[in-house]
Amino acid sequence: MPIVVDIDVMMARRKMSVGELADRVGITPANLAVLKNGRAKAVRFSTLAALCDVLDCQPGDLLRWEADDPAESEEAAVLP
Template sequence: MMAIVTNLDVMLAKRKMKLSELSERVNISMANLSILKSGKARAIRFSTLEAICRELECKPGDILDYEADNN
């Protein structure tokens, strides 16, 4: 199980922004943002992360977190 957790939904709620609005602002499809939001993404481009952070006025650590795998 992947130990990187996404908090995109939390940041969207804090900014009172819908996923569709973020999609338009950063020019990334709703499908790709949904994959990222659900934690199913296997990778993210720095340019994508930068665009999301710019629009949500946050840092990468606000969106991505690490949780130790206790197996």
């Protein structure tokens, strides 16, 4: 997926654990882990805003776009 989640980078800069961040944001540690590990399909703006508030950052500090590798895209297109 071309969207990369950098929540772990900001957590490390703030010396904050998953449990502490989840508690302060108001989501479960399991849901935060899904988001943090890039397995989420979507994120609510209210959750993104809460993450930014707690981590004192901008949305762009947590999410970034990376182009897909063209070689990977060609391989995927060839597979049945």
